[in-house]
Amino acid sequence: MKKDMVEIRWHGRGGQGAKTAALLLADVAFKAGKYVQGFPEYGPERMGAPITAYNRIGQSPITVHSNIYTPDYVVVVDDGLLEGTDVTQGLKKEGALIVNTRRSRQEIRAMLHGFAGSVYTVDAREISVRALGKYYPNSPMLAAVAAVSGVMTQEAFLREMRESYAHKFAKKPEVIEGNMRALEMTFAAIREGEEAAANRGFCA
Amino acid sequence: MAIRERLSGNEAVAYAIRQINPDVMPAFPITPSTEIPQYVANDMANGKIDTEFIHVESEHSAMSAAIGAAAAGARVVTATSSCGMALMWEELYVAASDRLPVVLALVNRALSGPININADHSDSMGARDSGWIQIYAESNQEVYDNFLQAYPIAEHEAVRLPVMICQDGFITSHGVENILLLEDEKVREFVGEYCPAHYLLNADEPMAVGPYAVSAYYMETKRAQREAMIRAKRVILETAERFARLTGRKYGFFEEYRLEDADYAIVIIGSAAGTCKAAVDEIRSATGKKVGLLKIRVFRPFPEEELAMALRDKKAVAVLDRSEMFAAAGGPLGAEVRAALYSVKSRTEFVNYFYGLGGRDITVEDFKEVYRKLEELSKTHEVRDMYAYIGLRE
Numbered sequence: 001m002k003k004d005m006v007e008i009r010w011h012g013r014g015g016q017g018a019k020t021a022a023l024l025l026a027d028v029a030f031k032a033g034k035y036v037q038g039f040p041e042y043g044p045e046r047m048g049a050p051i052t053a054y055n056r057i058g059q060s061p062i063t064v065h066s067n068i069y070t071p072d073y074v075v076v077v078d079d080g081l082l083e084g085t086d087v088t089q090g091l092k093k094e095g096a097l098i099v100n101t102r103r104s105r106q107e108i109r110a111m112l113h114g115f116a117g118s119v120y121t122v123d124a125r126e127i128s129v130r131a132l133g134k135y136y137p138n139s140p141m142l143a144a145v146a147a148v149s150g151v152m153t154q155e156a157f158l159r160e161m162r163e164s165y166a167h168k169f170a171k172k173p174e175v176i177e178g179n180m181r182a183l184e185m186t187f188a189a190i191r192e193g194e195e196a197a198a199n200r201g202f203c204a
Numbered sequence: 205m206a207i208r209e210r211l212s213g214n215e216a217v218a219y220a221i222r223q224i225n226p227d228v229m230p231a232f233p234i235t236p237s238t239e240i241p242q243y244v245a246n247d248m249a250n251g252k253i254d255t256e257f258i259h260v261e262s263e264h265s266a267m268s269a270a271i272g273a274a275a276a277g278a279r280v281v282t283a284t285s286s287c288g289m290a291l292m293w294e295e296l297y298v299a300a301s302d303r304l305p306v307v308l309a310l311v312n313r314a315l316s317g318p319i320n321i322n323a324d325h326s327d328s329m330g331a332r333d334s335g336w337i338q339i340y341a342e343s344n345q346e347v348y349d350n351f352l353q354a355y356p357i358a359e360h361e362a363v364r365l366p367v368m369i370c371q372d373g374f375i376t377s378h379g380v381e382n383i384l385l386l387e388d389e390k391v392r393e394f395v396g397e398y399c400p401a402h403y404l405l406n407a408d409e410p411m412a413v414g415p416y417a418v419s420a421y422y423m424e425t426k427r428a429q430r431e432a433m434i435r436a437k438r439v440i441l442e443t444a445e446r447f448a449r450l451t452g453r454k455y456g457f458f459e460e461y462r463l464e465d466a467d468y469a470i471v472i473i474g475s476a477a478g479t480c481k482a483a484v485d486e487i488r489s490a491t492g493k494k495v496g497l498l499k500i501r502v503f504r505p506f507p508e509e510e511l512a513m514a515l516r517d518k519k520a521v522a523v524l525d526r527s528e529m530f531a532a533a534g535g536p537l538g539a540e541v542r543a544a545l546y547s548v549k550s551r552t553e554f555v556n557y558f559y560g561l562g563g564r565d566i567t568v569e570d571f572k573e574v575y576r577k578l579e580e581l582s583k584t585h586e587v588r589d590m591y592a593y594i595g596l597r598e
Contacts, residue, residue, distance in 0.1 A: 023380055026210060026380045027380075030210040030382060035382050036210060036380065036381065036382060037379060037380065037381055038379070038380040039375070039378060039379035039380065040374070040378060041374075042321065042322070042374060061382070062381070063342075063478030063479070063481045063482055064479045064482045064568060065342075065343075065372075065375050065376070065379070065475040065476060065478045065479050066476075066479050066566060066567045066568065067565050067567075069567065
């Protein structure tokens with residue numbers, strides 16, 4: 001693997017939008033000038049079945065066309081998957097796991113099979129409902145992976161996402177600001193969590 | 205100036221179709237190619253193109269309609285995958301023997317059974333004897349570039365054969381990657397207007413298409429197809445040269461990646477070539493060992509002599525097939541490369557493996573292992589695992 005490349009694996013359920021989120025992340029990274037890949041891995045196509053999607057984001061052209069087995073980051077869109085799937089399999093210990101959950105970081109860590117790296121929790125439901133009035137986990141999870149991975153600056157990420165939303169929601173512009181709020185709230189929550197962990201003197 | 209974009213392989217083909225604006229598109233949906241007619245139908249509905257879409261009830265009818273439209277003198281496109289192409293089987297041969305320049309966007313997928321929707325070359329490899337030109341792609345960029353070159357090859361007066369532009373299901377068809385696109389007017393200029401020499405709707409020249417051929421004529425028809433396929437080699441290279449002048453991107457019958465000084469070579473088709481390139485780079489920078497890759501782009505016509513010359517002096521060659529042919533021996537690519545090497549009296553060590561059937565993943569590490577085995581083979585001269593399956597669960 002080239003060192004200038006970040007690899008991300010998404011775990012979600014069919015219909016939840018993990019594939020869409022991976023493609024959106026590829027989109028914003030592309031607009032920020034990167035070389036990108038965003039691709040799904042399909043099992044049986046049905047709503048609710050576990051699905052995996054992937055991103056490669058780098059500074060130079062990417063030729064590898066295999067799945068990702070040793071990701072830098074893993075994003076779990078549905079914490080119900082933690083029970084049946086070893087989501088940290090192959091995850092680099094200097095990398096991080098990002099989970100959409102209402103549970104605490106400690107509770108989540110206890111469910112992992114001894115993963116020693118960083119764990120981030122995002123309550124995407126809480127953020128989405130407060131920002132948008134409805135539960136769409138994609139925007140918070142995208143912001144979380146951008147904030148944690150640092151594949152692009154917060155400023156560049158927010159700028160490109162605003163443009164994406166303007167295009168995607170051209171026919172319902174009223175949801176653009178809510179989605180932008182969800183992104184900003186997630187960034188703030190991730191930073192807050194990092195500071196709290198640092199103050200307590202242990203790694204996130 | 206090229207247009208910097210990010211598209212999936214299916215989006216790239218649909219983009220090229222919009223730019224070319226073919227006259228007729230008969231199509232029937234099947235995963236993973238469904239998006240192509242879906243995107244094209246969108247462009248039609250939005251008035252971006254005036255292609256006539258024919259809703260058919262099966263792929264058998266899709267290819268029949270394509271043949272009818274092409275015989276009438278129209279520029280035709282269709283798209284399919286896997287069992288969809290299997291249902292076109294009879295018509296594939298008819299399109300080729302009627303010398304109709306139909307272009308088929310094939311998104312490679314395993315044939316049933318067991319039913320499976322993922323990448324595998326069994327569909328197009330099964331059709332390798334149908335008389336179609338077959339061009340394969342490693343990336344979304346190559347799918348787009350190959351598609352733009354399809355009509356100039358198919359419609360060339362020295363060729364007049366159908367062309368299938370193949371890409372790996374899901375891996376490129378549904379994977380989004382960076383891509384450089386051409387401006388619409390440059391594409392239109394490159395592809396040009398289609399002016400068929402003979403066509404059914406020409407009232408001044410009544411003709412029959414696809415009549416019965418008795419034994420006294422059938423063999424001559426096949427000979428004519430064969431000669432067209434031989435002439436296609438020149439036209440494919442000329443078209444690639446013209447494309448390179450336009451874009452700077454060079455194409456041939458195959459790509460040689462760090463092959464010239466290589467001792468050990470892998471021969472492969474499709475998206476996995478990109479993964480193999482990463483293995484080549486890693487091995488060379490970590491160990492200095494001379495490993496290289498030959499990626500087939502054009503499988504029909506088969507570049508027998510050129511391929512043999514590129515491989516003849518290697519210490520060991522591994523050919524990787526993404527489809528079984530149940531010969532109880534090698535795969536289609538392996539068999540043909542091996543025969544080509546025989547024709548130049550090459551004594552290179554040779555193995556043929558199967559990989560990626562039904563979407564089974566192949567990784568950089570898998571390729572490194574193949575190169576390790578090639579090195580061993582060049583020393584022991586003992587083939588231990590001919591026709592092995594890579595990544596098999598045992």
